[in-house]
């Protein structure tokens with residue numbers, strides 16, 4: 326083989342390798358993530374956001390500590406969850422997140438746990454889900470024992486980790502409002518930190 330031909334072959338091989346490496350790196354496109362999210366039961370809408378746009382604030386856990394009858398009753402609620410400062414550092418370790426709007430009475434916790442696992446299995450090894458409200462999986466949480474009965478399902482809610490859900494959701498262009506009466510239907514949101 327002439328030297329010029331050999332050089333051409335090596336260049337072609339390098340191009341093929343570069344292309345297949347790029348393909349492997351972009352398997353989890355935003356479109357793939359959004360399709361996976363929208364397939365989950367109870368999902369109204371999902372958007373890719375930057376974790377830098379997730380708002381954290383120290384006041385959020387005051388709302389848990391004073392005024393919520395679930396405080397200390399569950400292993401995925403305060404005081405067992407990260408502070409706003411810790412959560413900020415966690416968020417800063419990610420570049421993409423999926424913010425998901427759920428229908429009222431949707432099984433948010435189960436959908437988020439399922440989606441976290443699905444995305445993890447697609448190659449996002451850092452995938453972590455944040456749910457909404459108290460943990461629904463046991464009648465009574467064994468807080469004194471300190472271990473969770475369903476670690477594959479139970480994840481903290483955004484607000485339990487010092488995330489200002491109202492500001493985060495509004496920033497992403499989703500609807501949310503203060504619930505003023507018992508007849509008013511609240512908006513529920515979940516978050517998956519992807520990679």
Ligand code: SF4
Pocket residue numbers: 399400401460461462463464465466467472473474475476479
């Ligand atoms: S799954 Fe059960 S044990 Fe685990 S945090 Fe939720 S209520 Fe507690």
